[in-house]
Structures are given as structure tokens and as C-alpha cells.
Amino acid sequence: MKYDVIIIGAGPGGIFAAYELMQKKPEMKVAVFEAGHALHKRRCPIDGEKIKTCIGCKSCSIMSGFGGAGAFSDGKYNITNDFGGTLYEYIGKKQALELMHYVDDINMKFGGEGTKLYSTAGTRFKTVCIQHDLHLLDASVRHLGTDINYVVLENIYAYLQDKVQFFFDTPVESVQVLEGGYEISTKDGTYECEKCVISVGRSGSKWMEQVCKELEIPTESSRVDIGVRVELPATVFAHLTDELYESKIVYRTKQYGDKVRTFCMNPKGAVVNENTNGIITVNGHSYEDPAKQTENTNFALLVAKHFSEPFKDSNGYGESIARLSNMLGGGVIVQRFGDLIRGHRSTPKRIEEAFVTPTLNATPGDLSLVLPKRILDGIIEMIYALDKVAPGTANDDTLLYGVEVKFYNMEVEVNDKLESRYPGLYIIGDGSGITHSLSHASASGVHVARDIVK
Numbered sequence: 098m099k100y101d102v103i104i105i106g107a108g109p110g111g112i113f114a115a116y117e118l119m120q121k122k123p124e125m126k127v128a129v130f131e132a133g134h135a136l137h138k139r140r141c142p143i144d145g146e147k148i149k150t151c152i153g154c155k156s157c158s159i160m161s162g163f164g165g166a167g168a169f170s171d172g173k174y175n176i177t178n179d180f181g182g183t184l185y186e187y188i189g190k191k192q193a194l195e196l197m198h199y200v201d202d203i204n205m206k207f208g209g210e211g212t213k214l215y216s217t218a219g220t221r222f223k224t225v226c227i228q229h230d231l232h233l234l235d236a237s238v239r240h241l242g243t244d245i246n247y248v249v250l251e252n253i254y255a256y257l258q259d260k261v262q263f264f265f266d267t268p269v270e271s272v273q274v275l276e277g278g279y280e281i282s283t284k285d286g287t288y289e290c291e292k293c294v295i296s297v298g299r300s301g302s303k304w305m306e307q308v309c310k311e312l313e314i315p316t317e318s319s320r321v322d323i324g325v326r327v328e329l330p331a332t333v334f335a336h337l338t339d340e341l342y343e344s345k346i347v348y349r350t351k352q353y354g355d356k357v358r359t360f361c362m363n364p365k366g367a368v369v370n371e372n373t374n375g376i377i378t379v380n381g382h383s384y385e386d387p388a389k390q391t392e393n394t395n396f397a398l399l400v401a402k403h404f405s406e407p408f409k410d411s412n413g414y415g416e417s418i419a420r421l422s423n424m425l426g427g428g429v430i431v432q433r434f435g436d437l438i439r440g441h442r443s444t445p446k447r448i449e450e451a452f453v454t455p456t457l458n459a460t461p462g463d464l465s466l467v468l469p470k471r472i473l474d475g476i477i478e479m480i481y482a483l484d485k486v487a488p489g490t491a492n493d494d495t496l497l498y499g500v501e502v503k504f505y506n507m508e509v510e511v512n513d514k515l516e517s518r519y520p521g522l523y524i525i526g527d528g529s530g531i532t533h534s535l536s537h538a539s540a541s542g543v544h545v546a547r548d549i550v551k
């Protein structure tokens with residue numbers, strides 16, 4: 098079977114590449130291969146009753162399938178070059194922002210109309226933050242919410258399904274370079290194409306590494322972010338989240354000079370498990386629909402770690418820490434801030450008696466047995482700093498879930514077209530190590546599609 102373009106991975110990067118190809122050249126023969134399920138078949142078995150924690154499905158419905166890792170996410174599209182990836186380093190700041198706005202327009206067209214676009218521009222919180230040595234980053238944030246995000250994906254799929262050939266539950270095993278094209282192998286057979294777009298995200302990181310090794314595509318080891326997810330009563334952050342929805346705040350610790358940052362803020366949201374290559378970490382999301390909202394807000398506090406010589410395996414380091422929490426807690430560990438400060442393990446009784454009701458069923462435990470001292474000290478210092486702009490953050494009953502790890506793919510060497518050293522072999526989205534967010538990954542898909550039709 099021969100195609101003009103084969104896209105590997107149906108996350109935001111792959112979807113927007115397919116969408117843009119069909120917009121610009123509908124006669125093109127395009128196939129999308131996806132390791133996970135079609136959207137309507139994606140269902141995480143955790144129901145909170147019969148199945149309470151991750152059972153390690155062969156294909157994790159949270160991370161894989163049509164919509165990629167973003168399908169059940171909070172659908173926060175951050176339109177900014179300040180975070181979410183370094184796409185602008187390849188294509189320029191103006192172009193990157195234009196593409197992110199273009200993606201936003203498409204999301205609006207496919208069901209996102211009416212959702213709110215928040216902005217930090219001109220906010221008084223910038224001043225309040227700086228007065229306490231906290232730095233609020235600039236961004237516009239479109240919050241689709243988990244529910245509307247799903248509707249948008251459903252609509253985009255309905256639009257694409259007759260135009261593009263989708264192969265679900267079909268992981269691509271290998272990519273071969275042919276003369277004038279590429280051949281991909283799957284369990285069901287091989288397929289050829291003239292151009293190939295690889296957009297395999299975080300869940301495809303190990304596979305991506307293997308492909309780069311086989312095809313001798315240079316890569317650079319990247320960073321890993323390690324920390325906790327904080328959960329507290331929504332009222333504590335309401336003055337910030339009502340106006341900004343998500344505030345990305347960075348703090349430099351006095352003790353070590355490390356940067357700690359807030360990440361993925363979910364007002365009235367829920368804390369969730371995330372399964373990356375069998376390792377259970379923590380994440381969060383929230384719904385636009387008031388009926389599905391909770392009384393809590395959650396966000397991550399993360400510290401970035403970079404390694405150079407002789408140890409380069411940043412992700413391996415993050416995985417080992419996450420494994421330690423999995424070993425001690427059988428999954429994610431939860432601890433009250435007050436217990437952590439006093440050197441106590443949280444017990445089921447202490448969690449039950451707390452004023453904050455956890456939204457995730459995690460194992461009460463002691464995060465100081467899991468997180469390296471330097472990281473934990475930085476997180477504690479940041480919690481006290483945040484307490485000055487959002488009093489109540491450092492309350493005893495504030496819950497900390499661990500560990501939250503943001504794995505970054507190694508950075509793959511590509512040019513300004515996001516093309517590897519092989520002409521027509523593009524590597525985009527989170528799988529390239531260049532993007533780490535919905536908006537940047539989607540924008541990278543549009544960018545390569547435009548280059549292909551050129």
C-alpha cells in the first residue's frame with residue numbers, strides 16, 4: 098500500500114498535520130497509524146469503585162489513541178512562547194504564535210466556540226507576585242475543559258475520517274528509508290509513503306529513541322521535571338484562577354538557587370493517575386461543566402533537573418524516583434503538608450480527618466522517603482512563598498501527591514522545517530523533544546503539513 102504521506106501517532110501533532118494536509122491538498126493520500134484505540138473506545142478502567150488504581154492496560158487510554166495524551170486533558174491551550182516548548186527556536190516567535198492562534202481558530206470551529214480565553218496581559222497579579230519574588234509568566238490560555246476538548250476531537254475526527262485512512266490499535270514497529278520515500282512496518286504488514294511524519298508523543302519516547310538509533314538521527318539528552326501535585330480548597334487560589342485560569346509562576350529558591358514552577362493548574366479539578374511505560378505518576382484535570390467540578394484546585398510544583406557527563410539519562414533518573422513511590426505506595430503517595438513538615442507519615446486516618454478531601458484515591462505515606470532532599474526543600478520553600486500571594490497554600494491540610502514527573506523526550510536533530518537529516522522524514526510534537534504542550538504540538542503539525550504541500 099502506497100501513500101503520499103504517512104503520519105505516525107494521532108495526538109494533537111498528528112491530527113493537525115492531517116487536518117492541514119486535507120485543507121491544503123485534499124487529493125493527497127494520507128494514512129494515520131495510531132498505537133491506541135479510536136476515540137470512542139478510549140476508556141480508563143479506573144471507576145473509583147471496582148477498580149481504584151491503575152491496572153497497567155496494554156494500551157493506556159489516558160496516553161494513547163485518537164487525541165493522544167491530550168484527549169482527556171484539561172484542554173488548556175497556552176498561546177505563548179514562554180513555556181510549552183521551544184518551537185519558536187526552529188520556526189521563529191511570530192510564526193509560532195500565528196500557528197498557535199490558527200490552531201485555536203480551528204478548535205473554535207470544531208466545537209470550542211464559547212469557551213474562555215484568559216490572559217495575563219495587564220494583570221495586577223504580576224505586581225503582587227513580583228513583590229514576593231514570584232514571577233508570573235505571560236500567556237493567553239484557552240481553556241476548553243476536558244468535556245469540550247473531547248467534543249472538539251470528536252468533531253475533528255468526524256471531519257477527517259472519510260478523507261484520511263486511520264489505522265487504530267496499530268503501533269508502527271519500524272521505519273525504513275527507501276529511495277525516494279519510506280516504508281513502515283506494523284503487525285499487519287508494511288506500507289510505503291513519500292513523506293513520513295512521526296508524532297509519537299511521550300508514550301512513544303522509547304520507540305522514538307530506537308528509531309533515531311537505527312536511522313542514526315542525532316539526539317540530545319534532555320531534562321526531567323520532578324515534583325508533587327498540590328491540592329487545596331479552590332477558594333485559596335480563586336482570586337488568581339478566576340481571572341487568569343492558569344498562572345505559571347516561577348520562584349528561585351533562596352537555599353539552592355533552584356527554579357521551582359507551578360504547572361498545569363486545574364481550578365475545581367481532580368487529581369488523576371498517569372501511566373507512562375508502566376510507571377504510575379500523578380497529573381490533574383478539570384471540567385468546564387460546573388456539574389463535574391470539585392471543591393478543590395490542583396497544580397504541580399516542579400523542579401527541573403539537567404544532567405550532563407558522565408550521567409545523561411534524565412528520564413531514567415525521573416523513572417527511578419517514580420518507581421520508588423510506586424514501590425512504597427503501590428502507586429501514587431499522598432501526604433498532608435503539615436505531616437511532611439513535622440516529619441510524620443500521613444495515615445488513612447489523618448487524611449480522612451483533613452479539611453481537604455482528596456480527589457484521587459492515593460496511598461497515604463511519606464514523600465520525604467521518595468523525593469531527593471534538594472527537590473523537596475525547594476518545593477517546601479515555594480509553598481511558603483505562594484502562601485504570601487495565596488494565603489492558605491501552606492495550611493497543614495494542603496495535600497501533596499507524589500510523584501509528579503514530567504518526562505521530556507530527548508531532542509531530535511531537525512531543521513527549521515522540523516525535518517530530520519532524511520528529506521521528507523519529519524519529527525514533530527512532544528516526540529521530537531521540541532514541544533511539551535497541546536498548542537505547540539498542534540502548531541508543529543500545521544507547520545510540517547504546510548511544508549509538505551509546498
Ligand SMILES: Cc1cc2nc3c(=O)[nH]c(=O)nc-3n(C[C@H](O)[C@H](O)[C@H](O)COP(=O)(O)OP(=O)(O)OC[C@H]3O[C@@H](n4cnc5c(N)ncnc54)[C@H](O)[C@@H]3O)c2cc1C
Nearest residue numbers: 106108109110132161165166170269298301526527534535
Ligand atoms: C493527563 C494529561 C493532561 C494534560 N493536560 C495538558 C493541558 O491542559 N495543556 C497542555 O498544553 N498539555 C497538556 N498535557 C500534555 C499534552 O497532552 C501533550 O503535550 C500533547 O498531547 C502532545 O501531543 P503529541 O501529538 O506530540 O503527542 P501525544 O498526544 O502523546 O500523541 C502521540 C500519539 O502517538 C501514539 N504512538 C506512540 N508510539 C506509536 C507508534 N510506535 N506507532 C503508532 N502510534 C504511536 C500514541 O499512542 C499517542 O496517541 C497533558 C497530558 C496529560 C497526560
